[in-house]
Amino acid sequence: MASYIGRRKFLATLGGAAVWPLAARAQQPAMPIVGFVSARSAEATVRQAAAFRKGLNETGYVEGENVMVEYHWLEGQYDRLPALMADLVRRRVAVIATFANPPALAAKAATTTIPIVFGVGQDPVMMGLVASLARPGGNATGINFFNQEAVTKRLGLLHDLVPKAARIAVLVNPANASATEVTLRGIREAAPALGLQIAVLNASTSREIEAAFSTLVADRADALFVAPDSFFTGRFVQLVTLAAHHRIPAAYTQRDFVEAGGLMSYGTDIPDMYRQIGVYTGQILKGVKPADLPVAQSAKFEFVINLQTARALDLEVPNSIQLLADEVIE
16 A cells, blocks of 8 residues: 555656656566475475575576565465465465475465466376476476385385384374375385385374374384475474484485484485476576476485484494495484
8 A cells, every 4th residue: 555655646746647657667567476385394494495596596586686585384284275375376476386295286276377386296297286297287387306206215225224124113194195195005015025014103293293103112113214294304303303212213205304313314305306496486487387397307316324323223234235325424
């Protein structure tokens, strides 16, 4: 309202309709706003947000100079999505950039016109986000970072590190139903060939994570497999601390866990995925249509081991496995 009143007074002072062309030339174009919607917390996404801004910079956009970025941190509270997406649509932001499956699906359900750039761990065609990878169609495109496809590989690496483990607890977030379903399907297909028994544990809150650890200890699980989920990534300190306290070898999706003291991780290079989403966002701000940007497939994977944690768990890590790792933390 304030900007409208200011313009009206300006026009009245200069004499009415004759000044409209001058006023139009004097007005500066509004800076585009990008709605950045992460399923994680701000504290757990510092590196990733910086990578997103780097991607914007690569296309000529600098936050605060020629683009504004509104950051929204869900912290795993997916029930906030409908209201958040409705607000972004109502205000007609220039682009909605989403990270993880639930925000992408919520954005797609909220608008068919505002461009969406997503990062998802499942097949976006099967999720209904795009018509095809090569020709997305509609208003959405993005990056498929293969979290789900890495499930079998991660389980195998955990088995290699803890060869005596027979019973594996798998921690999933039932609030992220699509990711949970695909994760459990992959686990159940891979486990018999490795001679593993699987026990599924559910957690959607910090308190439920603590309860899950109490259960896996009572059930004498030999190791823990943490499913790919942004809620868990945002709780990486809690998960690593509990695993250390209970002396449970655990496999995670991202290096953040291992840097905090977790045993191992295997998954996509997530900061690089954020950078790619930043690049696509910048291209769309320049006028490229999402339908003309094929869905990119992230091909950078990381296997990280924490040797200090392995020693604390009395695990020997053979040289052959260390050589497979992209990084060994001493």
